[in-house]
Each structure stands twice: as structure tokens, then as C-alpha cells.
Amino acid sequence: MQIEREQLSKILGVDVPESVRSVGAVTHDSRAVEPGGAFVAIPGFTVDGTTFVPQAMQRGAALVVAEQDVSNAPTVVVPDARAALADLATAIAGHPSRDLVVYGITGTNGKTTSSYVLHAILTAAYGAERTGVMTTAEIVVGHDREVAVRTTGEAPVVQGNLNRMRDAGVTHVVLETSSHGIHLHRVRGTHYAAALFTNLTRDHIDLHGSMEDYYLTKRQLFEWCDGPKLSNVDDEYGARLAQEVPGTLTFGRAEDADYRIADVRVVGAGTEFVLNSPHGELRLKTPLLGDYNVHNVAGAAAIALETGMDAHVLERAVTEMAQVPGRFERVPEARGRGFEVVVDYAHTDVGLELVLQVAREVLQAQGGTGRLICVYGAAGDRDPAKRPLMGQVASRLSDLNIITTDDAYTEDPQQIADQVMAGADARDTTVVLDRRAAIRQALEVARPGDVVVVAGKGHEHVQHLPTGDVDFHDATVVTELLAE
Incomplete structure (x- = not known):
């Protein structure tokens, strides 16, 4: 959609140079x-976007939006470049969320799983061609699937995908909404019809500085949403959220939960539980395992019921x-x-x-005679305080552990591994920095009955990695190594 100069001025809140007649696209990537x-020069964490203005102009940019004046370019100066990027992206995409039912899911753990559960419910109710999802793992538009770059993409990606979904006939969208997405204005301009909060644990302190700021950032999703809001009351922050944001309903094991989890049982390779709700009692069976997944399913089911879902379809x-x-x-x-070999995002x-x-x-369901083997690492350029804690957890719960390299980014993998090892027990833990070699070692020592x-x-x-990005997909690597 072309945005004329007068409308651009209203969106940005400043006069646009007379040489700019209209803008039909926007990006922060030169x-x-x-x-x-339009090229929006974002003050990055390491490099200021204004550095790339010459490249943007060479590619034909008609307008530069920045937080400082830029010479030799038609520039408007705004107080917040990221907010301007979102506002322009939303307008150019034609405010797609106004024509869609968007379900926002936030929290530290469980966002992706809850998103997939809700997407499965919506697909069963409305058909695959009418549903979409944007998660950490992938973007699904009807029957089309593609790998996602990050949990919540930059504003042009979010609005562009919502617009693509609308054009494809999608009516219901699940949008995994990270704290980065909220804090960095990536979802600004999105109308949320419903919101779900899973839990809050220590993460992203490098961005937020404190758990309080992390929580308040998450809470904004509920403040924006004018439809059903569901929060996990078994989580301390979820309980707080329900008290602070009017109209928020709760789910969990707590006796006073609006959607109460009861009678949880592991059955075969899945889980059964009862969900007591204002709409009656539902007995749900899921192939997912673990108490946390019971909460993920319960939350997704609750928000679906609150938006009118048929219980039998659910x-x-x-x-x-x-x-x-x-x-x-x-x-x-x-x-x-x-x-068994299990791949998980736990980081x-x-x-x-x-x-x-x-x-x-x-393991216990299989007779309890096997061993639990864990291959894990910690990400670089992230909160280092959690690294020894990960070592403690692994040594406490696993029989054999291999510390390896996760996403080291700019940090030395050996230094990260040493910090993880500081909390681990050397009697059950070794360090193999090469991730493929670490997985190979785990598979070589695995015996029948073990879980890796x-x-x-x-x-x-x-x-x-510090030396650059490389292709690596854990499940694929495991499959290749088993074939060898």
C-alpha cells in the first residue's frame, strides 16, 4: 500500500521532506x-543504522527515518526509530490484524507448545486454510510452512506475514509474542483479540535488566488485549497478572482457578487430565508429556473455549x-x-x-533400569548467571552429561563451557565443544532402555559461532549419526 506524504507526516508525527511524495515499502535492513x-535507521546494540544510509540510498530509498539528522539524504528525525518502523509497517500492510482474530501467547517457557496446541484446535474448527501461526519454530500460512528466523520478527516481518495471511484467506492467527517483540516494538500496531500467559522464569535479563521489568513488559500484552485473557495461576507472576489486569481469567491446578486441572495421568505415550471449566468438565488426552505440557494444553484449551470453541472439536x-x-x-x-532420543529447546x-x-x-515408565544421558550447553552473549545453574540441574537429574556448544555468538565456547562446568559434578560430566561430536558420543554410549x-x-x-553461522539441526544430526 502506498502511503502519501501527508499521511506519512501524521504517522511519524513530523513533517516529511517535500521531495518525498509517497512510500510503498519499509525496512530496517539496507x-x-x-x-x-523507506529505510529506518535503528540504533542497534552494536552498530547504528545510520551507518547504512548510503547503501539504502544506492538501492533507491525515498525516505530515511532516524533518531538523528543524516546528511545527503531526505530524512525525518523521530524520537523512537523502532516505533516509527512499526507504525510505517502497519500502515503499509493495511492494518491486517483488524481483519483477523489474533491470539497472543507470551511467557518464558511454553509459548511455542501452547501456540501449536491452539493452532491445532483452530485448525480442527476452521480448517487449515483459515488458520495461521507465527512461532519461534516456524511460520504457517494455511498449508504453507517456513522456518522462522526469530521468535517475534521485526515489525515489517510481523505485519507482512499478517497481511499475507489475510490475503490467503486466513481468519484466525496464533502469534507467539516474546518480551523482545513487545519491548522492541516488533508487535506494535497489532490488534490482539485474546491473550495467554504461560509463566515467567529468569531469562533475557541482558535485555530487561531485572525480573520486574521483564514481567512488566510481558504484562503489556494483556493491557493491549480487549478480548479474553488467560493466565497461569500456578505461576507466581501469572497469579499477580490476574490480580493486576481486570478481566483476566486463570487456569492451573489451584482450587480457585477458573479452568482447573485435575486427575492428571500418564497413559501410554501421552497424558490424560480433566479440565473443570465454566463450560463444564472436559477430559483431555494429549500426546504431550509432562506437567508443564498439561498447563500448556490447559491454557490453549481455556482461551479457545473463551472465544467460543466447541468442546468436542477441542x-x-x-x-x-x-x-x-x-x-x-x-x-x-x-x-x-x-x-529414546529427545530433542528439546530447553536453554x-x-x-x-x-x-x-x-x-x-x-525412563520410569519403561521400567526404570535405563540411564538418562544429557547433551546441553549455554548460549553466549546472554545472562551468564544461569550457566552454573544449568550444570547443577543436569548433574542432579541426569546420569551422564556432556557439556557442548550452543549458540556461542561472540563468546569463547570454552569459557562458556567452563562456567557451566562450575556448577556441574565432574564425576558425571565431560566437555565436548564440537556439538556434532558431543551428540555422537552420547549415541555411542547409549544402551537399550536409555533416554538421550x-x-x-x-x-x-x-x-x-564466533567464526560465523553454520547449518545445524539437532534432530537431523541425530538421524544422520544413527544412520552412520
């Missing part, structure tokens, strides 16, 4: 500038849903060897503990 489009959808990519994802090729001490607890339950957990990367297809 390599993606379209002729006649029950069938939850029962028939597929595995969630990189979330306790079982690699089927391992079962022929007599052991914090809390996430790792939850996954290993479920893996231990799987490969944690940290989950669905991701790229490993970020």
Missing part, C-alpha cells in the same frame, strides 16, 4: 530496501495433534536401537529441569 521505499484436536518441533521431540529412528536452568524431569518419567536428551537448540537450523 540490503532489503525497495526503490521508493477434545478431538488435542488428542490428534502432532509433535511440536524441538519441544520434547522424539527422534523415531532411535527406537529401533532400543533407546535455561528451569527449562532444562522440566525436560529432564519428564525424561526421567519416561539433546537440549538447547530444539527446532533451530543454524548454530551461531
Whole structure:
């Protein structure tokens, strides 16, 4: 959609140079500038976007938006470049969320799984061609699927995908909404019809500075939403959220939960539980394992019911849903060897503990004679305080542990591993920095009855290293190594 000069001035709140007649595209990436489009120079964490203005102009940028004046370019100066990027992206996309039912899901753990559960329910009710989802793992538009770059893309990506969904006939969209997405204005301008909060544990302190700021950022999603709001009352921050934001309903095991979880049982390779709700009692069966996944299913079911979902459709959808990519994802090729291999995105001490607890339950269900083997690491350029905590968790819950490289980014992998090792028990832990070699070692020592957990990367297809990015997908690597 072309935005004329007068409308541009209203959107940005400042006069636009007379040389700019209209703008039909916007980006913060100078390599993606379209002729006649706008380039927004974002003050990055390491490099200021104004550095790339010459490149943007060479590609035909008609307007530069920045937080400081830029010479030799038609520039408007705004107080917040990221907010301007979102406002322009929303306008150029034609405010797509106004024509869609958008469900926002936020929290530290469980966002992706909850998103997939809700998407499965919506698909069962409205058909695949009418539903879409944007998660950490992938973007699904009807029957089309593509790998996601990050949990919540930059504003042009979010609005562009919402617009693409609207054009494709999608009516209901699940949008995994991270704290980065809220804090950095990536979802600014999106109208949320419903919101779900899973939980809050220590993460992203490098961005937020404190747990309080992290929580307040998450809370904004509920403040924006004018439809049903569901919060996990079993989480201390979820309980607080329900008290602070009017109209918020709760789900969980607590006796006073609006949607109360009861009678949880592990049945075969899945879980059954009762969800007592204002709409009656539902008995749900899911292929997902673990108490945290019971909460993920309960939250998704609750928000679906609050938006008018038929209970029978919901029950069938939850029962028939597929595995969630990189979330306790079982690699089927391992079962022929007599052991289990599980790939999971767990990359914090809390996430790792939850996954290993479920893996231990799987071992017990198999007779309890096998060992739990864990391959894990910690990301670089992130909160270093959680690294020794991850070592503690792994040594406490696993029988054999291999510390390896996750996404080191600009940090020395050995230094990260040493910090993780500081909390681990050297009697059950070794360090193998090469991730493929670490996984190979775990598979070589695995015996029938064992469970191997490969944690940290989950669905991701790229490993970020100081020497550059390399292709790496844990489930694929496991499959290749088993074939060898």
C-alpha cells in the first residue's frame, strides 16, 4: 500500500521532506530496501543504522527515518526509530490484524507448545486454510510452512506475514509474542483479540535488566488485549497478572482457578487430565508429556473455549495433534536401537529441569533400569548467571552429561563451557565443544532402555559461532549419526 506524504507526516508525527511524495515499502535492513521505499535507521546494540544510509540510498530509498539528522539524504528525525518502523509497517500492510482474530501467547517457557496446541484446535474448527501461526519454530500460512528466523520478527516481518495471511484467506492467527517483540516494538500496531500467559522464569535479563521489568513488559500484552485473557495461576507472576489486569481469567491446578486441572495421568505415550471449566468438565488426552505440557494444553484449551470453541472439536484436536518441533521431540529412528532420543529447546536452568524431569518419567515408565544421558550447553552473549545453574540441574537429574556448544555468538565456547562446568559434578560430566561430536558420543554410549536428551537448540537450523553461522539441526544430526 502506498502511503502519501501527508499521511506519512501524521504517522511519524513530523513533517516529511517535500521531495518525498509517497512510500510503498519499509525496512530496517539496507540490503532489503525497495526503490521508493523507506529505510529506518535503528540504533542497534552494536552498530547504528545510520551507518547504512548510503547503501539504502544506492538501492533507491525515498525516505530515511532516524533518531538523528543524516546528511545527503531526505530524512525525518523521530524520537523512537523502532516505533516509527512499526507504525510505517502497519500502515503499509493495511492494518491486517483488524481483519483477523489474533491470539497472543507470551511467557518464558511454553509459548511455542501452547501456540501449536491452539493452532491445532483452530485448525480442527476452521480448517487449515483459515488458520495461521507465527512461532519461534516456524511460520504457517494455511498449508504453507517456513522456518522462522526469530521468535517475534521485526515489525515489517510481523505485519507482512499478517497481511499475507489475510490475503490467503486466513481468519484466525496464533502469534507467539516474546518480551523482545513487545519491548522492541516488533508487535506494535497489532490488534490482539485474546491473550495467554504461560509463566515467567529468569531469562533475557541482558535485555530487561531485572525480573520486574521483564514481567512488566510481558504484562503489556494483556493491557493491549480487549478480548479474553488467560493466565497461569500456578505461576507466581501469572497469579499477580490476574490480580493486576481486570478481566483476566486463570487456569492451573489451584482450587480457585477458573479452568482447573485435575486427575492428571500418564497413559501410554501421552497424558490424560480433566479440565473443570465454566463450560463444564472436559477430559483431555494429549500426546504431550509432562506437567508443564498439561498447563500448556490447559491454557490453549481455556482461551479457545473463551472465544467460543466447541468442546468436542477441542477434545478431538488435542488428542490428534502432532509433535511440536524441538519441544520434547522424539527422534523415531532411535527406537529401533532400543533407546529414546529427545530433542528439546530447553536453554535455561528451569527449562532444562522440566525436560529432564519428564525424561526421567519416561525412563520410569519403561521400567526404570535405563540411564538418562544429557547433551546441553549455554548460549553466549546472554545472562551468564544461569550457566552454573544449568550444570547443577543436569548433574542432579541426569546420569551422564556432556557439556557442548550452543549458540556461542561472540563468546569463547570454552569459557562458556567452563562456567557451566562450575556448577556441574565432574564425576558425571565431560566437555565436548564440537556439538556434532558431543551428540555422537552420547549415541555411542547409549544402551537399550536409555533416554538421550539433546537440549538447547530444539527446532533451530543454524548454530551461531564466533567464526560465523553454520547449518545445524539437532534432530537431523541425530538421524544422520544413527544412520552412520
